[in-house]
Amino acid sequence: xxxxxxxxxxxxxxxxxxxxxxDSDNLLEAIxxxxxxxxxxxxxxxxDVEAMIDLPQKTPQEASxxxxxxxxFYLEERKLSNREKTxxxxxxxxxxxxxxxxxxHIKTITDETAITYKQxxxxxxxxxxxxxxxxxxxxxxxxxxxxxxxxxRANPFEKMAISKKGKKRQVKSYQAFTEEELKQIxxxxxNYTWYASAHQKIKTDFYWLPFLALFTGARIGELAALTVxxxxxxxxxxxxxxxxxxxxxxxxxxxxxxxxIHKKLIELGFLKYIESLQDxxxxxxxxxxxxxxxxxxNTSRRFNEDxxxxxxxxxxxxxxxxxxxxxxxxxxxxxxxxxxMLQSLxxxxxxxxxxxxxxxxxxxxxxxxxxxxKEVIDHLDxxxxxxxxxxxxx
Numbered sequence: 563x564x565x566x567x568x569x570x571x572x573x574x575x576x577x578x579x580x581x582x583x584x585d586s587d588n589l590l591e592a593i594x595x596x597x598x599x600x601x602x603x604x605x606x607x608x609x610d611v612e613a614m615i616d617l618p619q620k621t622p623q624e625a626s627x628x629x630x631x632x633x634x635f636y637l638e639e640r641k642l643s644n645r646e647k648t649x650x651x652x653x654x655x656x657x658x659x660x661x662x663x664x665x666x667h668i669k670t671i672t673d674e675t676a677i678t679y680k681q682x683x684x685x686x687x688x689x690x691x692x693x694x695x696x697x698x699x700x701x702x703x704x705x706x707x708x709x710x711x712x713x714x715r716a717n718p719f720e721k722m723a724i725s726k727k728g729k730k731r732q733v734k735s736y737q738a739f740t741e742e743e744l745k746q747i748x749x750x751x752x753n754y755t756w757y758a759s760a761h762q763k764i765k766t767d768f769y770w771l772p773f774l775a776l777f778t779g780a781r782i783g784e785l786a787a788l789t790v791x792x793x794x795x796x797x798x799x800x801x802x803x804x805x806x807x808x809x810x811x812x813x814x815x816x817x818x819x820x821x822x823i824h825k826k827l828i829e830l831g832f833l834k835y836i837e838s839l840q841d842x843x844x845x846x847x848x849x850x851x852x853x854x855x856x857x858x859x860n861t862s863r864r865f866n867e868d869x870x871x872x873x874x875x876x877x878x879x880x881x882x883x884x885x886x887x888x889x890x891x892x893x894x895x896x897x898x899x900x901x902x903m904l905q906s907l908x909x910x911x912x913x914x915x916x917x918x919x920x921x922x923x924x925x926x927x928x929x930x931x932x933x934x935x936k937e938v939i940d941h942l943d944x945x946x947x948x949x950x951x952x953x954x955x956x
Contacts, residue, residue: 626669627712630660636706652699664898668712674901676718682895685888687737687880694723737880738888741946746874751951757869767847767861772886777824779890779908780804782883786858788846793836799936800833817909822936831954897941907935
């Protein structure tokens with residue numbers, strides 16, 4: 563018995579065979595006899611053909627369940643093997659995740675979501691042991707979802723735990739500033755001016771860097787090493803072009819990125835400050851002193867020791883200048899910003915690999931990447947901070 567392959571285009575009446583033309587003619591004649599139709603254009607639809615040859619009917623794919631629904635099934639099953647205390651801990655962490663990501667469909671949770679959640683745990687100042695315990699809960703949950711056909715990809719939380727190899731020391735982590743602490747830092751112009759002043763003259767690096775960190779989430783080394791030529795404009799959108807340079811301490815391609823300048827920074831007069839600089843090839847903060855760790859050391863030390871600890875009495879080893887980065891990440895997460903966008907803004911994901919034409923970003927498919935990121939970053943707000951103190955006089 564000879565088996566032939568046929569290519570059938572029912573709309574245009576095209577029949578192709580890997581055999582002879584007679585094979586195609588025979589099939590066409592057979593279908594005409596079955597249907598009583600004499601022309602290729604009047605051939606039956608695909609549904610008609612399937613009905614005639616008794617093919618199994620297609621069933622619509624089941625919609626992805628919500629995260630909370632799958633968690634409910636999971637916890638019910640784990641009652642058979644977990645202690646009550648463990649179940650309560652898991653339920654608490656899952657509820658936190660549900661609120662953080664607005665109870666997503668389980669199939670929309672990706673590796674990027676898992677990384678964002680891990681970064682959230684780190685920025686909250688948790689110990690390595692507590693972070694790894696939380697990740698283990700999610701790892702077990704997603705093993706369950708895969709086994710029970712709720713999830714059809716690799717476990718996004720697998721191998722996400724923080725390694726304990728090497729020196730036995732706690733990884734330094736920084737907590738986000740609270741609303742009250744942000745008020746302390748910015749809502750007294752007298753205090754802030756004291757911090758930013760040196761010899762009765764405002765030092766622009768001390769003045770601007772906290773604002774830039776608050777609205778970009780960038781590392782202090784990246785901001786302190788910016789030059790005037792790194793402030794660029796594309797399609798009427800101003801942005802920081804953070805590029806790979808030795809004194810910036812950039813460690814991977816992820817850190818090379820464009821960060822749109824937030825509308826509040828423009829309102830506060832940052833672009834006018836850039837225009838006022840005489841050296842168009844130099845640093846935007848020319849007072850900074852170069853050190854082994856880059857241009858940031860002097861500013862970071864002054865902010866941490868003189869201002870936070872000395873003036874404001876915020877005595878917390880996990881509250882430092884770098885806390886602005888954690889604050890930015892947390893606030894953007896609260897806005898339900900897509901994890902890929904957020905990570906590309908802060909240098910945790912290679913920005914050039916974010917495909918804004920994909921289905922994940924259907925709202926933004928007609929826009930350029932820098933325009934999309936500008937729209938996203940401008941959603942960020944700090945309502946507890948009174949920026950009117952710093953608005954330029956008109």
